[in-house]
Amino acid sequence: MKLEVNIGGIIMKNPVATASGTFGFGLEYAGFVDLSRLGAVVVKGTTRLPRPGNPAPRICETPAGVLNAIGLENPGVEAVVEKYLPCLKDYDVPVIINIAGDTVEDYASLASRLDGCQGVAGLEVNISCPNVKKGGMLFGSDPDSAAEVIREVRAATRLPVIAKLSPNVTSIAAVAEGVARAGADAVSLINTLLGMSIDIKSRRPALGNVMGGLSGPAVRPVAVRAVWQVYRAVGIPIMGMGGIASASDALQFIMAGASAVAVGTANFVNPRATVEVLEGIESYLLENNIRDISQLVGAAHQGI
Amino acid sequence: MYSKKLRVVKNVEVIPGHRLMGLEAHELAMAAAPGQFLHVRCSETLDPLLRRPISVCLADRERGTVYMLYRIAGKGTELLARVKKGDFVDVLGPLGRGYSLPQKGDGVAVLGGGIGIAPLYFLLECIKGIYGPDTDGVSVFLGAAAYTAIPVLDQVRAMGFSVHTATDDGSGGFKGNVVQLAEEVLGGRYPDRVYACGPLPMLKSLGQALGDHPAAEVSMEEHMACGVGACLSCICRVRAKGEEPEYAHVCKDGPVFKLRDLCLA
Ligand SMILES: Cc1cc2nc3c(=O)[nH]c(=O)nc-3n(C[C@H](O)[C@H](O)[C@H](O)COP(=O)(O)OP(=O)(O)OC[C@H]3O[C@@H](n4cnc5c(N)ncnc54)[C@H](O)[C@@H]3O)c2cc1C
Ligand SMILES: Cc1cc2nc3c(=O)[nH]c(=O)nc-3n(C[C@H](O)[C@H](O)[C@H](O)COP(=O)(O)O)c2cc1C
Ligand code: FES
Numbered sequence: 001m002k003l004e005v006n007i008g009g010i011i012m013k014n015p016v017a018t019a020s021g022t023f024g025f026g027l028e029y030a031g032f033v034d035l036s037r038l039g040a041v042v043v044k045g046t047t048r049l050p051r052p053g054n055p056a057p058r059i060c061e062t063p064a065g066v067l068n069a070i071g072l073e074n075p076g077v078e079a080v081v082e083k084y085l086p087c088l089k090d091y092d093v094p095v096i097i098n099i100a101g102d103t104v105e106d107y108a109s110l111a112s113r114l115d116g117c118q119g120v121a122g123l124e125v126n127i128s129c130p131n132v133k134k135g136g137m138l139f140g141s142d143p144d145s146a147a148e149v150i151r152e153v154r155a156a157t158r159l160p161v162i163a164k165l166s167p168n169v170t171s172i173a174a175v176a177e178g179v180a181r182a183g184a185d186a187v188s189l190i191n192t193l194l195g196m197s198i199d200i201k202s203r204r205p206a207l208g209n210v211m212g213g214l215s216g217p218a219v220r221p222v223a224v225r226a227v228w229q230v231y232r233a234v235g236i237p238i239m240g241m242g243g244i245a246s247a248s249d250a251l252q253f254i255m256a257g258a259s260a261v262a263v264g265t266a267n268f269v270n271p272r273a274t275v276e277v278l279e280g281i282e283s284y285l286l287e288n289n290i291r292d293i294s295q296l297v298g299a300a301h302q303g304i
Numbered sequence: 305m306y307s308k309k310l311r312v313v314k315n316v317e318v319i320p321g322h323r324l325m326g327l328e329a330h331e332l333a334m335a336a337a338p339g340q341f342l343h344v345r346c347s348e349t350l351d352p353l354l355r356r357p358i359s360v361c362l363a364d365r366e367r368g369t370v371y372m373l374y375r376i377a378g379k380g381t382e383l384l385a386r387v388k389k390g391d392f393v394d395v396l397g398p399l400g401r402g403y404s405l406p407q408k409g410d411g412v413a414v415l416g417g418g419i420g421i422a423p424l425y426f427l428l429e430c431i432k433g434i435y436g437p438d439t440d441g442v443s444v445f446l447g448a449a450a451y452t453a454i455p456v457l458d459q460v461r462a463m464g465f466s467v468h469t470a471t472d473d474g475s476g477g478f479k480g481n482v483v484q485l486a487e488e489v490l491g492g493r494y495p496d497r498v499y500a501c502g503p504l505p506m507l508k509s510l511g512q513a514l515g516d517h518p519a520a521e522v523s524m525e526e527h528m529a530c531g532v533g534a535c536l537s538c539i540c541r542v543r544a545k546g547e548e549p550e551y552a553h554v555c556k557d558g559p560v561f562k563l564r565d566l567c568l569a
Contacts, residue, residue, distance in 0.1 A: 021535065021536075022534065022535060024532075024535075024536075032305075032307055044536070052550060053539070056540070056541075057526070059527050064351045066353065066529060068535070068537060070535070070537060073539075217350045217353070265529075267530065268354060268355070268530045268531075268535060269353060269354065269355065271307055271396065
């Protein structure tokens with residue numbers, strides 16, 4: 001059985017990765033999951049300088065989902081390179097760094113800083129974070145500005161570049177086309193959906209940052225739709241995510257056109273969700289006599 | 305750290321709206337320390353989705369039983385209340401950093417507001433283990449809205465501690481809050497060790513009363529997703545060196561913090 005997939009030059013031994021921001025730097029979950037079994041570890045969004053993040057409350061549960069407004073709290077790229085990457089080198093797993101910035105220059109500077117860095121397999125460019133005042137989703141909401149960020153990142157690094165797309169747009173396919181033309185090696189989607197909740201006792205927004213990003217099983221149909229549309233629009237590989245909690249969820253993304261998948265919010269509920277998704281995919285392939293996972297990628301498009 | 309489905313050996317009401325759940329968990333009972341918490345799945349379905357953090361109220365190492373004392377506060381704890389003896393509950397833990405234990409002979413004050421008694425009960429049990437029968441130097445202050453709303457009061461008394469009570473409505477003991485009560489009983493002279501858990505206003509007024517007390521420890525609450533330091537959602541503000549706010553993460557750096565390190569304003 002062949003599970004190996006190639007996401008824009010990143011060779012993953014199986015299609016299951018972690019979604020940025022939901023798995024820390026991997027080490028937080030190393031007690032539950034053998035990180036070497038994963039297809040890739042995508043770490044928390046990293047910025048040029050350290051960031052404290054948004055005020056509390058940062059999280060709010062919603063029906064079958066969560067709203068978060070973390071605000072990209074992270075120790076900054078230097079600490080990531082010096083402190084966290086070395087701890088991950090003992091694991092046989094590609095590490096993908098999720099990068100974010102306020103300006104196009106921030107993204108380019110992060111990309112060049114990480115170029116040639118030992119232990120970095122690729123970059124996921126977060127042009128879709130709904131929780132920061134500058135940058136983030138603003139770049140990802142328009143095909144031209146999304147393409148501009150990706151073009152600069154592409155020019156600054158030899159690493160594989162994955163553009164992480166926002167669902168908060170009129171046409172996600174158009175943004176995917178823009179970043180593909182600008183040189184992205186792959187796309188990942190979806191980031192969270194902009195949402196909000198109000199605490200009727202205090203009559204205040206439930207999140208400190210007022211609005212936040214919705215994730216978890218509640219968003220899955222939106223994410224599957226987005227993967228479906230992007231698969232029809234571009235030829236580069238897709239990493240699909242949004243509400244994946246089981247192998248059957250993950251298989252929907254693969255059949256919609258994703259070559260790989262990432263597990264996010266489900267890790268909070270079940271710390272072994274990633275490996276359980278992987279084992280479930282393996283059983284499905286076995287039961288259905290499928291020798292290579294790539295046979296399933298985009299399978300649902302046949303005849304449509 | 306364990307992630308397991310544990311058999312429920314007990315789930316009973318202790319006072320209205322508050323229940324005690326016992327779980328068969330030998331490894332967990334051995335590993336748990338006072339102040340640590342469990343991250344509990346209240347339902348197998350996707351709604352409610354997240355786990356709920358509940359303190360370890362007692363770990364009976366001999367029997368291999370771990371207890372949680374919980375207040376029915378909403379959707380998740382309501383579902384937990386319906387769990388029957390013999391059912392299984394999915395639990396992650398023990399998580400976080402607990403209280404540091406006193407040395408025999410240290411003067412100790414323990415302050416619990418409402419359900420805040422939950423982690424302190426385990427702490428008191430450990431203090432009893434260290435001190436033996438001579439617990440004169442240990443003062444316990446427990447408060448709630450009304451006397452009958454103080455959970456497990458009789459059990460704490462049965463451990464042999466001198467317990468002072470405060471109630472908002474004056475229905476038992478001092479009329480006022482536990483911090484005012486402790487001020488009055490201790491005459492403003494706090495012992496070497498102070499431990500507290502309770503609602504934020506209580507911790508704030510304790511902070512004002514204690515000033516820069518070097519050893520006072522309090523347990524903090526914040527909404528949590530992962531419980532293991534990965535999602536960065538459960539922040540509390542700590543004293544910062546510079547202009548930018550600095551945050552600690554309740555699930556990993558806490559839930560127990562030194563009071564003087566916190567920025568509760
Ligand atoms: C470290 C820690 C230890 C705790 N120990 C205990 C204990 O021993 N006994 C006990 O009764 N309670 C304890 N709590 C509070 C308990 O977690 C909440 O009462 C519980 O999560 C409420 O869930 P619910 O679904 O019933 O309420 P809902 O209001 O429906 O919950 C909605 C969401 O808000 C979160 N939430 C609501 N209130 C709190 C709160 N006070 N703290 C954190 N998250 C909250 C829930 O987890 C959930 O995600 C503790 C909290 C923390 C952080
Ligand atoms: C708490 C939290 C933090 C996140 N942080 C980031 C981040 O730093 N960078 C990023 O690109 N996406 C971030 N995301 C989005 C996820 O990577 C993912 O795209 C989204 O949650 C959808 O997947 P899920 O439903 O499986 O969680 C975060 C999501 C959550 C819930
Ligand atoms: S709950 Fe995720 S970091 Fe504390």
